[in-house]
Amino acid sequence: MNNAIVIGSGIAGIAVSIRLAKLGFKVKVFEANSFPGGKLSNFKLGKYRFDFGPSLFTMPELVEDLFNICDEDTSMFFQYKRKEVSCNYFWEDGVRIKSFFDKKKFTNEISSNLNVDKKIILNYMNKSKIKYDLTESIFLKKSLHDYKNLFNKKTFKAIFNIKKLDLNKTLHQVNQNQLKEKHLVQLFDRYATYNGSNPYKTSGIMTLIQHLENNIGTFIPNKGMVEITNSLFKLAKRQGVEFLFNSRINKIVTKNNKVLGVNSDSKFYQSEILVSNSDVYYTYKKLLGDINKASKLSKIERSSSAVIFYWGISRKFEMLDLHNIFFSNDYESEFEHIFEKKSVFEDPTVYINITSKDVTNDAPKNSENWFVMINVPSDCGQDWEKIVKELKTHAICKINNILKCEIRDYIEEEKVVTPKIIDKQTESFMGALYGTSSNDIKSSFVRHPNFSKTYDNLFFCGGTVHPGGGIPLCLNSAKIVSDLVSKNLS
Ligand SMILES: Cc1cc2nc3c(=O)[nH]c(=O)nc-3n(C[C@H](O)[C@H](O)[C@H](O)COP(=O)(O)OP(=O)(O)OC[C@H]3O[C@@H](n4cnc5c(N)ncnc54)[C@H](O)[C@@H]3O)c2cc1C
Numbered sequence: 001m002n003n004a005i006v007i008g009s010g011i012a013g014i015a016v017s018i019r020l021a022k023l024g025f026k027v028k029v030f031e032a033n034s035f036p037g038g039k040l041s042n043f044k045l046g047k048y049r050f051d052f053g054p055s056l057f058t059m060p061e062l063v064e065d066l067f068n069i070c071d072e073d074t075s076m077f078f079q080y081k082r083k084e085v086s087c088n089y090f091w092e093d094g095v096r097i098k099s100f101f102d103k104k105k106f107t108n109e110i111s112s113n114l115n116v117d118k119k120i121i122l123n124y125m126n127k128s129k130i131k132y133d134l135t136e137s138i139f140l141k142k143s144l145h146d147y148k149n150l151f152n153k154k155t156f157k158a159i160f161n162i163k164k165l166d167l168n169k170t171l172h173q174v175n176q177n178q179l180k181e182k183h184l185v186q187l188f189d190r191y192a193t194y195n196g197s198n199p200y201k202t203s204g205i206m207t208l209i210q211h212l213e214n215n216i217g218t219f220i221p222n223k224g225m226v227e228i229t230n231s232l233f234k235l236a237k238r239q240g241v242e243f244l245f246n247s248r249i250n251k252i253v254t255k256n257n258k259v260l261g262v263n264s265d266s267k268f269y270q271s272e273i274l275v276s277n278s279d280v281y282y283t284y285k286k287l288l289g290d291i292n293k294a295s296k297l298s299k300i301e302r303s304s305s306a307v308i309f310y311w312g313i314s315r316k317f318e319m320l321d322l323h324n325i326f327f328s329n330d331y332e333s334e335f336e337h338i339f340e341k342k343s344v345f346e347d348p349t350v351y352i353n354i355t356s357k358d359v360t361n362d363a364p365k366n367s368e369n370w371f372v373m374i375n376v377p378s379d380c381g382q383d384w385e386k387i388v389k390e391l392k393t394h395a396i397c398k399i400n401n402i403l404k405c406e407i408r409d410y411i412e413e414e415k416v417v418t419p420k421i422i423d424k425q426t427e428s429f430m431g432a433l434y435g436t437s438s439n440d441i442k443s444s445f446v447r448h449p450n451f452s453k454t455y456d457n458l459f460f461c462g463g464t465v466h467p468g469g470g471i472p473l474c475l476n477s478a479k480i481v482s483d484l485v486s487k488n489l490s
Helices: 011-022 061-069 103-114 118-140 153-160 171-179 182-195 204-216 226-238 280-287 291-298 331-341 384-403 419-426 471-489
Strands: 003-007 026-030 042-045 048-051 080-082 085-090 096-100 219-221 242-244 251-255 258-264 267-270 273-276 305-313 323-326 350-354 368-376 411-417 458-460
Touching (some): 003 011, 003 258, 011 061, 011 226, 011 273, 011 471, 048 305, 048 368, 061 471, 085 204, 096 103, 096 182, 103 118, 118 171, 118 204, 171 182, 182 204, 226 242, 251 280, 273 280, 280 291, 305 419, 323 384, 331 368, 350 384, 368 384, 458 471
Parallel strands (some): 003 273, 273 458
Antiparallel strands (some): 080 219, 085 096, 251 258, 258 267, 305 368, 323 350
């Protein structure tokens, strides 16, 4: 058996360890933290449980695929359900929208609350599906940097239909042209935040993101998001993968164009294959000592980051569900602050995730666990202590206006996370949630490939490399790496 080493037990690191074990490697995963999952982990605050990072779960089939390749029955280890309402939207002018998965209910909701013709919304959703179907296999499933993958029927079909992809417009322009009604435009603009981008900059092709939520659905694992990590961690161990916690890799040892292994705590570990699930910038800077390459990577714009207030709330709010968004009154200024001014806007959009709505043990009786997230710029030296104070005031003001209450009276537990903390806890450069942003039409091509051009046996997976951040894409990156390794073997 050949050795394979994975640096980091983020969701992509765990997934790639399972796939490499299936290819016959003896796999070791080194993790700097004392627990698996990186951003997809959890913690307790008094009697409340909180998922640390991701709250939205789409494309569960990518998790199931890992159980399937190991001939295990997913339902024995990982249970989840589809949400009937994917998100509740609130505006301060009183408009409310429930985003039902059922298309009929959703279009009825839009037409009765916003007076928009149902055909407009169905047409919009259909066009997004076409974009997704035309591009999924090219951009999301294979290495984009292995040019042989681009010469096939699917690429030619996409090129032939290039007009339908809206590449020459921004997401906001497409939404404005097709949907017109201002609340509806804002609702669909917000899908840019799925990968930490700016709707006023990212390409119009990104209308395909909402297809995941509205045509395929959103899901919640029965024990919360961390169950994705926990179930795959158990699966990896059943495949013989060895996890070493509190074990930071300090150096990747190379000779000529080969990786020989890694150093951790001044001990050398030999390996035939090395996969870095650490942020690709830190991999070059700290582990390979390639300052030039790190400097080039640092110039690519990062995705947005977040300030998160984890609140134990000693009251129940019937009008809220698992996912809730309280919109800013000026979305364009909000994104201008995040991406251009690198500061925070005085009227931010507030996202509230409450897992105790579905996972009742996550909060005590008659209480709720609120994950209150505000999008902010990635860390470039801002005064986060000051910003946290400001954001708390702004968020509370918006929540009080919309829910007609004094929310401070119900906060019995609090923990706050800033971009700096995200960077430190998960080794994510500048605390970016999704690696590099997708604000430029060339973003997919400048994102780092899943393989090294210098070292034959070095590969990369996770949110900072192709195809990008978010759980589904991270899981795809793990599959792309194992396909590349398997191709190298044959
Ligand atoms: C607040 C927040 C909200 C988000 N919301 C969503 C969402 O709703 N839906 C969604 O799909 N995605 C969401 N994301 C994005 C998603 O969490 C990430 O894209 C994904 O989890 C990244 O996984 P990864 O495999 O790249 O590894 P990471 O989670 O980044 O973990 C990397 C791991 O590697 C370890 N490591 C790094 N360097 C070393 C080293 N030298 N030695 C040893 N170990 C090392 C780190 O300790 C860490 O555990 C969110 C992220 C955050 C932070």
